[in-house]
Amino acid sequence: GGGAERVCKLIPIDHGYILPSYRHLEEVEACWLHWPQAKAPFSERTLKYIQKLNAEEDMEMLRSTLAISEDSLLTLFLGTSLLQLAAAAGLTLHDIGRLMARSRFDEPSEVERVVADYMASTGTTGPGGGASNLNNSVPTGSGPGPGPGQGGGPSGNASGFCFGVAERAALAERVRQLVQRCRVGQSFKSLYKGMFSNSVRDLAAAADDAAPPREPEQQQQEPPVRLVTELDW
Secondary structure (H helix, E strand, C coil): CCCCCCCCCCCCCCCCCCCCCHHHHHHCCCCCCCCHHHHCCCCHHHHHHHHCCCHHHHHHHHHHHCCECHHHHHHHHHHHHHHHHHHHCCCCHHHHHHHHCCCCCCCCCHHHHHHHHHHHHHCCCCHHHCCCCCCCCCCCCCCECCCCCCCCCCCCCCCCCCCCHHHHHHHHHHHHHHHHHHHHHHHHHHHHHHHHHHHHHHHHHHHHHHCCCCCCCCCCCCCCCCCCCHHHC
16 A cells, blocks of 8 residues: 555476476476567566576585486576577577477477487487487476485486586587577578568569559449439330
């Protein structure tokens, strides 16, 4: 009352499976992908907030307080890197979601391909002995996992591969290249769309110029009205 400003707070709930293992990114589902606001550009305020995010600090906090598995922490790093790089390049949430989520159930997303290519380049084998595990749809979730030095290797990674600072930087560089390709593709798409629209307008104008001049339409005179009277009968 009294004209006081109301402060609304959003409290996130139901965080199950928000940080799947980086080897199970087929679980990513962006329910907001086709919302109208997802296609709107980021505001300046939002861009400043995004650039202030620190994935390394967030990873350390989750590692020390909740014992989140290293596989899931790498997913956090990937997501933060993608968000920051894509936002800085002018992409929207819709564009980012299309890179993260699968367009078809049986085809890996662009981010999945980046991870698989990087793992293959390092000679790292995932579950089942393959360099990647793109088609494995078994839910993994982001619950407590082995901490540093526990379970699956020096970093707690189930595959035994240690993603140190250098490895994460190399992975972030591949994400940057992905964002760049997406940005270039959008530029070509916009250019083609503009050229196509101009071509249609030019063809329409050329057709009008080539058409023979139209003769002025002669007005049809109405026949005289004849009054019928009794004398006509």
